[in-house]
Amino acid sequence: MKTDATGGPDAATQDVTPLVQLVAPDGSRTADPEHAAYRERVAHLAPADLRAMYRDMVLTRRFDDESTALQRQGELALFAQGRGQEAAQVGSAHALAPQDHVFPSYREHGVLHVRGVDPVDRLRLFRGEDHGGWDPAEHNVQLYTLVIGSHALHAAGYAMGVQRDGLVGTGDAARDTAVVTYFGDGATAQGDVSEALVFAAVNNAPLVLFCQNNQWAISEPTSRQARGPLYRRGEGFGVPGVRVDGNDVLACYAVMADALERARSGGGPTFVEAYTYRMGAHTTSDDPTRYRERAEEDYWRRRDPIDRLAALLRSEGEWDEEWAADVEAEAEALGERLRTEVRALGAPPTTAMFDHVYATPHATVDEERAWLAEYESDLTEGAR
Amino acid sequence: MSTATEQTTEQTTAQSERTTRTLTFAKAITEGLRASLESDDHVMVMGEDVGRLGGVFRVTDGLQKDFGEARVVDTPLAESGIVGSAIGLALRGYRPVCEIQFDGFVFPAFDQITTQLAKMHYRSRGRLQVPVVIRIPYGGGIGAVEHHSESPEALFAHTAGLRVVTPSTPQDAYDMIRAAVASPDPVVFFEPKGRYWSKGEVDLAAAPAEGILDRARVARAGTDVTLVAYGPTVATALKAADELAAEGTSAEVVDLRAVSPIDFPTVVDSVRRTGRCVVVHEAPVFHGVGGEVAARVTEEAFYSLQAPVLRVGGFHAPYPVAKLEHDYLPSVERVLDAVDRSLAY
Numbered sequence A: 001m002k003t004d005a006t007g008g009p010d011a012a013t014q015d016v017t018p019l020v021q022l023v024a025p026d027g028s029r030t031a032d033p034e035h036a037a038y039r040e041r042v043a044h045l046a047p048a049d050l051r052a053m054y055r056d057m058v059l060t061r062r063f064d065d066e067s068t069a070l071q072r073q074g075e076l077a078l079f080a081q082g083r084g085q086e087a088a089q090v091g092s093a094h095a096l097a098p099q100d101h102v103f104p105s106y107r108e109h110g111v112l113h114v115r116g117v118d119p120v121d122r123l124r125l126f127r128g129e130d131h132g133g134w135d136p137a138e139h140n141v142q143l144y145t146l147v148i149g150s151h152a153l154h155a156a157g158y159a160m161g162v163q164r165d166g167l168v169g170t171g172d173a174a175r176d177t178a179v180v181t182y183f184g185d186g187a188t189a190q191g192d193v194s195e196a197l198v199f200a201a202v203n204n205a206p207l208v209l210f211c212q213n214n215q216w217a218i219s220e221p222t223s224r225q226a227r228g229p230l231y232r233r234g235e236g237f238g239v240p241g242v243r244v245d246g247n248d249v250l251a252c253y254a255v256m257a258d259a260l261e262r263a264r265s266g267g268g269p270t271f272v273e274a275y276t277y278r279m280g281a282h283t284t285s286d287d288p289t290r291y292r293e294r295a296e297e298d299y300w301r302r303r304d305p306i307d308r309l310a311a312l313l314r315s316e317g318e319w320d321e322e323w324a325a326d327v328e329a330e331a332e333a334l335g336e337r338l339r340t341e342v343r344a345l346g347a348p349p350t351t352a353m354f355d356h357v358y359a360t361p362h363a364t365v366d367e368e369r370a371w372l373a374e375y376e377s378d379l380t381e382g383a384r
Numbered sequence B: 001m002s003t004a005t006e007q008t009t010e011q012t013t014a015q016s017e018r019t020t021r022t023l024t025f026a027k028a029i030t031e032g033l034r035a036s037l038e039s040d041d042h043v044m045v046m047g048e049d050v051g052r053l054g055g056v057f058r059v060t061d062g063l064q065k066d067f068g069e070a071r072v073v074d075t076p077l078a079e080s081g082i083v084g085s086a087i088g089l090a091l092r093g094y095r096p097v098c099e100i101q102f103d104g105f106v107f108p109a110f111d112q113i114t115t116q117l118a119k120m121h122y123r124s125r126g127r128l129q130v131p132v133v134i135r136i137p138y139g140g141g142i143g144a145v146e147h148h149s150e151s152p153e154a155l156f157a158h159t160a161g162l163r164v165v166t167p168s169t170p171q172d173a174y175d176m177i178r179a180a181v182a183s184p185d186p187v188v189f190f191e192p193k194g195r196y197w198s199k200g201e202v203d204l205a206a207a208p209a210e211g212i213l214d215r216a217r218v219a220r221a222g223t224d225v226t227l228v229a230y231g232p233t234v235a236t237a238l239k240a241a242d243e244l245a246a247e248g249t250s251a252e253v254v255d256l257r258a259v260s261p262i263d264f265p266t267v268v269d270s271v272r273r274t275g276r277c278v279v280v281h282e283a284p285v286f287h288g289v290g291g292e293v294a295a296r297v298t299e300e301a302f303y304s305l306q307a308p309v310l311r312v313g314g315f316h317a318p319y320p321v322a323k324l325e326h327d328y329l330p331s332v333e334r335v336l337d338a339v340d341r342s343l344a345y
């Protein structure tokens, strides 16, 4: 990524306007008349709502730090951190209704937290203990998808199903349903993501394509994926786009609320680009010092989304030390729970690998299961 | 006084001694790619993260620095795009070597590989050549998450027109990648990622053996049973052969090198001598390469066989979670178990 002297995006090559921003990095509310409609969207949020977002962001970060530590200790096979993307994830997820449906990629720990997916279950995949880890029906959150971009099409199809079920444009807020798919800047290069735009567009499906442009796809900067701004990606397909400051939790909430309402009311799909930054490594296997500058990381550290919301709460006199200490204690407890419960997750029994290959039993699978079971019991008896 | 010929021989020996180095499997491929990039300026390396990062397994480490961004290219994150554009580059006279980051991520490119790449030479009646190499780290045992441990070689082997090959030693890795780049045919080059960090002596000066992509290799000679393996399971078969030797059974190990097309004469010749055959691969046994080997051996060496050809490999289930992968993968013990059954038949 090309950066200027401060480590920030180089203005000559990366025009980040327009950018929906409701809270500036220093924590003050912006007054841009162009974004008045988005300000309307957050007008009803009470201090308690902002504090709830803050809490969710802090817990998401603790989940991240704790999981990274567990991987270092050999308790997880791999972990993909979301550090720096908490505002994009928590803000957008706060705008969801319970009946809305989420198709995540693999870094959306903040979204899953807000939806209520259990934190231990979220780590089963990363522990190499389960390929999924939770019941998608329980919180309307599909499983993580590791094959970049494929789930965007599933989301488009799911949205088409919602539409066929007559759950779009009824005017009943408890029934109208939207579908969201989360993916990264790198994923926009995949054919599947373009095809998702095509299918969502021609069907006018109730879909929000939420792209977290965290500037990097492993070692490749966004400039290796696209020459134009990502938020305009949908235009040619007939899908309007908007770019939001992904480190501004209120702006992410507002833009998402807007896109969701459009989807639920029958207005069709929206492409959202949340302009943010992957503050950590791609995964615990990655070493970003090989491909990016320290100055860039420092620039973004000064734009930490959690600090920004804290600054807003402070400047509006809504910061309360006792409450902040409670959040900290809650984060501590989450860490403690992860440390104990993740370690306690055993391994599934060997023959579990044959479970659910098909919905109905078949001799081919049954024979192999029986063979392996017998083979392993012979082994433990020391037959050979 | 030595003759001129003797002097030359002496010099070559001295040179090749200097050029023999201990390399990891991964570095042997790096060096093979380097040699190919040096010898033909139409060779390119392209893929996700292959440039500055040097690939997630560092196989292309240093190549962009040495050959520039035009020849070692960080592509957009799109496998169909990587292979499809490589076909176009090849039609224009380039020799692209594409890296697919992991086995499970080749499938967005499956259409380009099977409907286009494999058939271009055939449908143009030989007028077009598409010398594209597709490198794919494959196989399990590294404790990874889903889609990072699979062995999809049979899916490609079933498509005529592709050469599907996989080295098992650093020397073969170095020789075979150079042969793959030089091949006029498209080559799907499977790299056993679990072996990337294993080390071996590599002679960097020797030209690759003529027809190395066509010929299987007898990795160990033996008389009682033939173990047919390739890629990651050659090491497993060799370990099994060691244990069998200690028990008084002499196992021959044949390393296929190419799983499509297959060098059947080398396999059949071995089984004619040993009378027994066990095929070992990580991929599921069901509809796997072992089935083809077993059928051909049965057809061509029926009267030499003392036991049915047995297969050891993965199960008819998706690649399991990392916690269970060592029960899924063919272990030395499972090879020995199969050999016991063959001997007891």
Ligand SMILES: Cc1ncc(C[n+]2csc(CCOP(=O)(O)OP(=O)(O)O)c2C)c(N)n1
Pocket: A107, A146, A147, A148, A183, A184, A185, A186, A187, A188, A214, A216, A217, A218, A278, A282, B048, B077, B079, B101, B105, B108
């Ligand atoms: C089809 C496919 N190709 C390659 C990969 C390997 N891979 C995993 S993550 C990643 C980069 C993704 O970047 P981006 O879409 O920006 O998401 P981010 O990781 O930044 O959240 C790559 C290349 C993959 N998982 N799937």
Ligand SMILES: [Mg+2]
Pocket: A184, A185, A186, A212, A213, A214, A215, A216, A217, A218
């Ligand atoms: Mg990214």
